[in-house]
Amino acid sequence: xxxxxxxxxxxxxxxxxxxxxxxxxxxxxxxxxxxxxxxxxxxxxxxxxxxxxxxxxxxxxxxxxxxxxxxxxxxxxxxxxxxxxxxxxxxxxxxxxxxxxxxxxxxxxxxxxxxxxxxxxxxxxxxxxxxxxxxxxxxxxxxxxxxxxxxxxxxxxxxxxxxxxxxxxxxxxxxxxxxxxxxxxxxxxxxxxxxxxxxxxxxxxxxxxxxxxxxxxxxxxxxxxxxxxxxxxxxxxxxxxxxxxxxxxxxxxxxxxxxxxxxxxxxxxxxxxxxxxxxxxxxxxxxxxxxxxxxxxxxxxxxxxxxxxxxxxxxxxxxxxxxxxxxxxxxxxxxxxxxxxxxxxxxxxxxxxxxxxxxxxxxxxxxxxxxxxxxxxxxxxxxxxxxxx
Amino acid sequence: xxxxxxxxxxxxxxxxxxxxxxxxxxxxxxxxxxxxxxxxxxxxxxxxxxxxxxxxxxxxxxxxxxxxxxxxxxxxxxxxxxxxxxxxxxxxxxxxxxxxxxxxxxxxxxxxxxxxxxxxxxxxxxxxxxxxxxxxxxxxxxxxxxxxxxxxxxxxxxxxxxxxxxxxxxxxxxxxxxxxxxxxxxxxxxxxxxxxxxxxxxxxxxxxxxxxxxxxxxxxxxxxxxxxxxxxxxxxxxxxxxxxxxxxxxxxxxxxxxxxxxxxxxxxxxxxxxxxxxxxxxxxxxxxxxxxxxxxxxxxxxxxx
Amino acid sequence: xxxxxxxxxxxxxxxxxxxxxxxxxxxxxxxxxxxxxxxxxxxxxxxxxxxxxxxxxxxxxxxxxxxxxxxxxxxxxxxxxxxxxxxxxxxxxxxxx
Numbered sequence: 001x002x003x004x005x006x007x008x009x010x011x012x013x014x015x016x017x018x019x020x021x022x023x024x025x026x027x028x029x030x031x032x033x034x035x036x037x038x039x040x041x042x043x044x045x046x047x048x049x050x051x052x053x054x055x056x057x058x059x060x061x062x063x064x065x066x067x068x069x070x071x072x073x074x075x076x077x078x079x080x081x082x083x084x085x086x087x088x089x090x091x092x093x094x095x096x097x098x099x100x101x102x103x104x105x106x107x108x109x110x111x112x113x114x115x116x117x118x119x120x121x122x123x124x125x126x127x128x129x130x131x132x133x134x135x136x137x138x139x140x141x142x143x144x145x146x147x148x149x150x151x152x153x154x155x156x157x158x159x160x161x162x163x164x165x166x167x168x169x170x171x172x173x174x175x176x177x178x179x180x181x182x183x184x185x186x187x188x189x190x191x192x193x194x195x196x197x198x199x200x201x202x203x204x205x206x207x208x209x210x211x212x213x214x215x216x217x218x219x220x221x222x223x224x225x226x227x228x229x230x231x232x233x234x235x236x237x238x239x240x241x242x243x244x245x246x247x248x249x250x251x252x253x254x255x256x257x258x259x260x261x262x263x264x265x266x267x268x269x270x271x272x273x274x275x276x277x278x279x280x281x282x283x284x285x286x287x288x289x290x291x292x293x294x295x296x297x298x299x300x301x302x303x304x305x306x307x308x309x310x311x312x313x314x315x316x317x318x319x320x321x322x323x324x325x326x327x328x329x330x331x332x333x334x335x336x337x338x339x340x341x342x343x344x345x346x347x348x349x350x351x352x353x354x355x356x357x358x359x360x361x362x363x364x365x366x367x368x369x370x371x372x373x374x375x376x377x378x379x380x381x382x383x384x385x386x387x388x389x
Numbered sequence: 390x391x392x393x394x395x396x397x398x399x400x401x402x403x404x405x406x407x408x409x410x411x412x413x414x415x416x417x418x419x420x421x422x423x424x425x426x427x428x429x430x431x432x433x434x435x436x437x438x439x440x441x442x443x444x445x446x447x448x449x450x451x452x453x454x455x456x457x458x459x460x461x462x463x464x465x466x467x468x469x470x471x472x473x474x475x476x477x478x479x480x481x482x483x484x485x486x487x488x489x490x491x492x493x494x495x496x497x498x499x500x501x502x503x504x505x506x507x508x509x510x511x512x513x514x515x516x517x518x519x520x521x522x523x524x525x526x527x528x529x530x531x532x533x534x535x536x537x538x539x540x541x542x543x544x545x546x547x548x549x550x551x552x553x554x555x556x557x558x559x560x561x562x563x564x565x566x567x568x569x570x571x572x573x574x575x576x577x578x579x580x581x582x583x584x585x586x587x588x589x590x591x592x593x594x595x596x597x598x599x600x601x602x603x604x605x606x607x608x609x610x611x612x613x614x615x616x617x618x619x620x621x622x623x624x625x626x627x628x629x630x631x632x633x634x635x636x637x638x639x640x641x642x643x644x645x646x647x648x649x650x651x652x653x654x655x656x657x658x659x660x661x662x663x664x665x666x667x668x669x670x671x672x673x674x675x676x677x678x679x680x681x682x683x684x685x686x687x688x689x690x691x692x693x694x
Numbered sequence: 695x696x697x698x699x700x701x702x703x704x705x706x707x708x709x710x711x712x713x714x715x716x717x718x719x720x721x722x723x724x725x726x727x728x729x730x731x732x733x734x735x736x737x738x739x740x741x742x743x744x745x746x747x748x749x750x751x752x753x754x755x756x757x758x759x760x761x762x763x764x765x766x767x768x769x770x771x772x773x774x775x776x777x778x779x780x781x782x783x784x785x786x787x788x789x790x791x
Contacts, residue, residue, distance in 0.1 A: 001688070001689045001690075002689065002690050002691075002692050003689050003690075003691055003692065004691075004692050005691045005692060032495065033491070033494060033495055035491070054688075054689060054691075055691065057691065059494060059495065059685065060494045060685050064487070064490075064520070065516055065517065065519075065520040066516060068484060068487070068517075069484070069487035069490075069516075069517055069520070070487075072480065072481070072484040072487035072488045072491065073487045073488070073490050073491035073494070074491060075480075075488060075491065076460075076478075076487065076488035076489060076490065076491025076492040076493075076495070077491035077492065077494060077495035078491075078495075079478065079491075079492065080491065080492040080495035080496040080499065081495060081496065082495040084491075084495075098481055099481065099484065101481075102480070102481050232496075233458045233476045233492055233496065233499055234455060234456055234458070234476065234496050234498065234499045235455065236455040237476070238474055238475055238476055238477075239476055239477075240421075240470070240471065240476070240477045240478070240479070241477075241478045241479065242471065242478070242479035243479065243480070243481055244479065251421065251423070251424060251471060252468075252471060252479070397727075397730075397746075398746075398747070399730070399746045399747070400746060400747050400748065400749060403698045403699055403700070403701060403745070403748035403749065404696065404697065404698055404745075405697040405698065405699050405706070408695075408697045408706075412695060412697060412706065412708045412767075412769050414710070414764045414767045415767060416764065417764070420764065425713060425763070425764060426712075426713050426715065426738070426763055426765075427762075427763060429762060429763075430715075431715035431716055431717035431740065431762075431763075432715075432717030432718070432719055432762060433717075433762050434762065435762065436761070436762025436763050436764070437759070437760065437761070437762045439762075440759065440761075440762070440764065441759075444759075589759040589760070590759070626717075626718075627717050627718070627719055628717075628718055628719060628722040628723075631719065631722075631723070631760075632722075
């Protein structure tokens with residue numbers, strides 16, 4: 001079959017949904033492969049990417065046998081030198097957890113999109129939710145530092161996908177794009193910039209002239225950002241990767257001190273590159289006496305509630321988290337000292353856990369589950385209640 | 390000529406006290422020497438299979454070593470990739486094949502070789518094997534079948550023969566075992582062979598032939614787990630088990646290729662051991678269906694205007 | 695490492711006691727019964743395999759190929775072979791002259 005070559009970056013104004021924007025962001029970042037399993041509400045991503053990726057010269061985009069295979073194929077392709085992405089929803093994200101753990105341990109750059117839906121189990125397949133927040137950080141067994149970004153608009157779906165790829169390549173770690181189903185399927189105007197204006201960063205590679213026999217895949221000597229340069233398969237470096245606790249050469253060694261050193265470095269690596277992660281967005285925080293903290297679709301609702309509160313004379317503000325993991329603790333600590341905090345989310349209360357931990361005081365939860373975000377009226381009520389305390 | 394008398398006298402006169410040079414094992418360059426000795430029990434068949442693989446890539450195939458990636462899953466065999474000084478990866482349990490598929494699709498010039506166990510590839514990873522064979526992805530799967538979960542201490546695996554005693558079947562295994570080769574063929578493998586660890590050179594040659602084959606190639610190695618399987622079933626030590634393989638193997642000839650692959654069930658008698666192990670190359674599709682990466686390239690052409 | 699040289703064919707057979715685990719496969723599968731267990735133990739506590747009757751060796755590679763631990767191997771000693779061939783040629787030339 002003959003297909004027409006399409007441009008890599010569809011510069012211009014479009015009226016599309018979040019899933020579409022994610023695919024465009026990934027293609028603009030230069031993904032070569034995409035492996036996924038169909039699952040509502042993330043199916044649109046795989047439907048669109050199988051149409052778009054071959055037409056821009058990508059290598060392969062297809063449905064694989066299961067969720068577990070898709071994440072492991074992504075890890076394989078990433079070690080062979082490609083930028084890769086996979087997309088899923090709640091149940092699939094649960095299945096991917098072991099693979100994601102391997103990706104954290106082997107420092108594999110990749111992006112995993114999770115369009116959240118109602119849970120637990122099969123739950124509400126076509127409805128929206130924000131209940132996978134904790135799973136991102138605590139879903140796979142053991143300790144690992146997660147990086148997760150949450151967009152709240154279609155425009156941000158595009159922008160943050162590129163940011164997610166840049167972070168994953170720079171930090172050499174998987175990055176989770178954590179959307180609620182509403183943002184994934186919401187139609188909005190989106191502006192795609194020119195190709196030249198996009199900042200695309202690729203992973204650090206061993207400098208030319210590196211001795212292939214003495215190269216170590218996880219060696220951080222001389223790397224200020226604690227990110228080891230990554231060699232790929234088929235280049236003669238004889239690299240080795242394992243999910244076992246390993247030395248900087250990648251060879252497993254089951255040793256207490258080595259394990260402690262390795263895991264501490266992984267955490268430190270994510271912490272030290274803090275400047276790369278998007279900062280939370282602030283709305284009316286200067287004089288706010290009560291602040292609502294929210295992400296994704298709940299934040300849109302919360303912004304309306306803040307505006308309504310201001311009209312009623314209540315000095316309210318909104319802190320919208322974009323990087324949800326690592327958690328922006330300093331900001332929460334600072335805000336908690338001068339204002340009451342309200343957390344609005346589409347779950348039984350997950351985001352409130354780290355907020356309360358760093359605020360060091362009880363915060364008010366505005367929660368609504370079942371597919372609809374907490375309404376502005378609900379959040380406004382919560383703001384008033386928190387003010388009275 | 391008179392037949393030499395067999396003596397048990399020790400003759401130390403041939404010993405060279407000051408060797409003229411430093412001697413290396415012929416495959417030392419292909420081994421991660423600091424990892425040797427291996428973690429395997431004395432006499433384990435995995436080490437022999439690793440050696441057969443190294444012999445295959447040095448003697449019988451022209452694939453450049455830097456284009457070979459050795460991938461393994463979890464288990465005793467899972468550690469095999471760590472001993473080979475090539476590009477390697479030690480994936481999670483059962484997921485060696487998806488990892489290899491990802492590597493092969495991203496870099497079609499790379500030849501992924503999976504060395505993993507029967508529990509890894511046929512229990513937890515069975516679904517992936519079926520799909521990789523169906524897609525005919527250009528990879529070589531070497532599955533070391535020792536009839537048991539060795540690393541975890543001898544629990545029964547899907548390959549444990551009926552009646553066999555294991556830690557978790559103290560009254561004898563109830564269900565029937567898989568015939569791994571037939572599963573691979575039924576799912577679309579285009580090359581399939583089986584050898585015991587006793588047949589070293591044919592095994593090495595078959596591995597090389599499988600690697601030279603474009604498409605999904607499958608090599609089953611019947612190995613001895615005398616510590617966990619042999620001991621509980623009175624099969625003796627490594628030597629006894631390998632002698633049993635020698636006796637039980639029924640070699641298929643070159644003429645039987647593509648003919649008798651459905652008559653390859655392994656026979657096992659409780660208390661006696663393996664009584665029949667058909668070995669040889671079972672299937673080699675010369676007029677092969679095109680392998681996957683090539684199909685991706687051929688699927689469409691991009692019009693640039 | 696213990697090195698034995700075949701008295702006639704000049705190739706070497708090397709046993710590496712640091713790698714040997716004493717499984718006995720090489721001893722059992724040697725068709726000429728050349729190998730045996732040593733009386734000594736190695737660092738890891740295994741009774742290692744030793745070449746005992748190198749004169750009987752037929753260079754069948756059975757020991758090398760049955761060893762799972764890369765502990766016993768044959769060195770072809772091509773250099774010595776070449777040197778001897780050269781020597782033979784020289785002596786033959788001298789004889790001719």
